[in-house]
Amino acid sequence: MRKRKVNEFTEYLNHLNDSDVKAVKAFMVNFKQHMNLTLSEEKKLRKDLEGALMYYNAIGVAVTEALRRLDNENLGGFYARPPLLYYALDDAAKIYPLSMKHGFQAVFRLSANLFDEVVPQLLQIALTFTIKRFPRFATTLKKGFFWHYLDANKQRYGIEKEEHLPCRPIKVATTGSKSFRVLYYKNRVSVEFFHCLTDGRGGLVFLQTLLDTYLRLFGVEGQTHPSILDINATPLPEEDANEFKRTTVTKRSGFKEKRALQMSGKIENIRPTQILHFRLDATDLYKVAKRYGVTITAYILGLILLASRFATDAKDGDIAIQVPVDLRKYYPSSTLANFSLYGGIRMPITDITTMEELLPLVKDQLAIVTSYEKMSEMMYSAHRMNKDVRGFPLFLKNPIAKLAYGIMGEAIFTTTFSNLGIISAPDHFNDYIESYDFVLGPPEVNRAATTLVTYNNIATLTITKSTKDPSFEEEIYRLLVKDGLAINIEGSAVYERKSRVSREKD
Known part of the structure; x- marks a missing residue:
């Protein structure tokens, strides 16, 4: 028996x-x-x-x-x-559910690379303990009569072993669905967010709090830190605030832009085709930017402009880069909702020649388009546009939104560059976390998207590709090497046939 x-x-x-x-x-x-x-x-x-x-x-x-x-x-x-609570979407988030298409969704990823392999049993408990401090995240996206909204959803929020393409669309239409996912792979912990839930800064607070809880389950006790929420504290109303109404500016910003040039590679059906991480010494990167008399953001924008010119067959037109701006630097806020807009850098392709000639122009443009005045105008415009269409039923808002939110259309940009800055973390994180990654989901029209995040003197420049054409990343690599920067390249090629840049690591 x-x-x-x-x-x-x-x-x-x-x-x-x-x-x-x-x-x-x-x-x-x-x-x-x-x-x-x-x-x-x-x-x-x-x-x-x-x-x-x-x-x-x-x-x-x-x-x-x-x-x-x-x-x-x-x-x-x-x-x-x-589950009794519900949350209205902020003014920046409302466009994201309306712009969803089959196979395309605005998803971004934040990752921490640990020194040791992830223990899934404890990561799961860390998520179970952490999610209660983020009730806005413990929700399901639902359709109202006028707008989408986030409805409280009490369930076990499970981690997943990473087995699929990064930043794949999150199924938000099913019953009990989530707007984020927590993944692990070897020594990496990742959280992917549908952008309607939060922005990079809010997502980072969630990841940092999750990591702190995970380390505490190993008996690691650290000091409190502004980047980490107390998981047993009561959530604050201001953490859910729609901050776009705060500006006192009443002048609308002009959103209308003409179409930008696109890189020439064929967009593949399976995306991303590749994600590349260029690990750089942050001090060396700062010194190179300072040598040119610009910030690191302006320096990377110069690289992207030159690489974009190299990656297109077009001879006339503008190359434009979307640059997200965290509005918390102008309007201090504890909100975990979206509170960012963008500035646009735009150059005629014929003016994109050398870094020496280009960077002063980038510096001047960047100062204007990301200024307090410009961002305040855009805040007011975003808030007013939502008020202008609020009386229309949701089924009518989709075509209206596509017209009113031309600001969000990829066609007016060649690519995106988002700099999350230097990650602030408690001192004890240095003993357990080696670096961070910030990945934008594959674009629908653009061929590449680029990010930068810095931690522990490691600046990670990440490129998300939607085409097999390696011209863009190869030119960025060449320009970085030309400026004397040492690069450690890590890639996650989806296809067996890798670009030449990927093989540089071998």
């Missing part, structure tokens, strides 16, 4: 002493008191806790210490209360 297979957790309990068994059972009873989910969701969460306890046992952590780290107080009342 075949013996019944003993449950792993039962085996774990069988190897504990009576005192520890009693403590674990009391812990599980207390866990039950924190639950008001469906039975299937509750079972998943219980299974997660069992997995974490067994992991702790395997690495020699005492039961009492394991239970302390997994304290059910970290669940709060989040899973015990019914």
Whole structure:
């Protein structure tokens, strides 16, 4: 007769002493008191806790210490209360659900590269504890009569092992769907966000808080830090604020722009075709930019303009770069909703010659298009446009939005460059986190999108490709080397046939 297979957790309990068994059972009873989910969701969460306890046992952590780290107080009342809240989308977010198409969605990714491999059992618990501090993220995107909105959704938010293309569309139309996903692969923890939920700064707060919670589950206790939220603190109303109405400016910014040149590579059906990370010494990068008399942002914009010219067959027209601007630098805010707009750098292709001639022009344009005055005008315009169309039913807003929000259309830009800046983190992160990545999802019309993020003196320049043509990244690589910068290239080629830049690493 075949013996019944003993449950792993039962085996774990069988190897504990009576005192520890009693403590674990009391812990599980207390866990039950924190639950008001469906039975299937509750079972998943219980299974997660069992997995974490067994992991702790395997690495020699005492039961009492394991239970302390997994304290059910970290669940709060989040899973015990019914989902009653809903959140209006901010003025920048409202365009994103309207602009969704089959196979295309505005998704971005933030990643931390750890020194050690990710332990999924503890990352899952970290997400379970962290999500309650971000109720705006624990939602499902739904259609209202006039606008989309975020509806509270109480469930187990699960991590995923990374097995698919980065920044693939998130299924937001299904029942109980999420607008973000947490992924892990080897030593990398990634969070991908649908842009209607948050922007890069809000997403970074979520990732930093998740990482801090994850490290605490290993017994790492660090000091409080402004970039990290206390997971057991009460969420604040200002964290959900639509800040676009704050400006006192009443002048509208002119959004209308003519079409920009596009790079000449064929857009592939499967995107991204490749994601490349150029790891640079941040101090050296700063010195090169200073040598030209510009900021790092202006320097990278110069590289992109030259590389874009190199990657197109066009001889006339403008190359334009979309440059997102975090409005919190002008209007200090704690909001986790979107609070960013963009400035546009635009140059006739015939004026794009050398870095020496180009960078003074970039510097002057950048100062104007990202200024407080210009951003305030755009804030007012974005807020007014939403008010102008608010009375139209949602099914009529789609064509109206495409007309009114020409600002968002990719055709008026050649590419995008988003600089998230220097990541501020507590000191103890340095012992566990090597670098960060910031990835924009594959564009629909543009052939490439570029980002920069800096941590621990590592500046990571990332290029997301929608074409196999390697001209753009090869020219950026050549220009960086010409300026004396050492580059460590990491690539995630989707296709077997890699670009020559990818092979530079081999």
